Amino acid sequence: MIESEQHKKIIRKKIGFLFEEKLIEEIYKVGKIKDISLDDIIMRTGDEVFYIPFILSGALKISREKSDGEELLLYYIESGDTCAMTLQCCVRKSKSEIKAKAMEDSILLMIPIKYMADWMERFASWRQYILESYHSRITELMETVDAIAFMRLDKRLDMYLKDQAKLLGSLEINHTHMQIAEDLHSSRVVISRLLKQMEAKGLIELKRNRVVLKTY
DNA sequence: ACATTAAGTGATT
């Protein structure tokens, strides 16, 4: 149950225009607000899914998790998005296949999955939204696959930095070379060298624990 | 002052 007027306002602003009034009323009735902080892990592979999360503010990093701790970055979801993988879990009543981690302090709107089926039937706007977000997640997934398969690492790194900047709304990216390497499935040494090249070209500036882009 | 962690570099595969 959403009580706080302030939260209602955020919901209306972020996703309100997508849905019909009756649905928004229902969202107020059954939704829960969850505040999370940077690096919180919202979900791991194997966890049971009870809620569909909507990002009201902030951003989450969605990745595939291997048993030995290895990770593969799939995509990011940001404000206004929901997680397609979770949706799939709802339909099939299965467990999570992915890990979700907060990239910054974020606010989530949690909808219990038991309302999914009902809302799909009753609200056209809901159907539309779910279908569309499914589509856009798959598109992003294809892009990541393309990038890994066909793009050279320097190009990928460049893209990665720009994506991060856009996502975090800042030219300063507070990641170590090691973290970047992990996201791109490369090694720290290689990333350091590529970053050094970019710095020499005047594209970026390197600090400890931080990369500063010169332009978007 | 010392230990720890991040980043830089040459050589090798």
Add this chain to the structure above:
DNA sequence: AATCACTTAATGT
């Protein structure tokens, strides 16, 4: 492009 082995630099205690 990755890995090794080592150096240098920055930061925390």
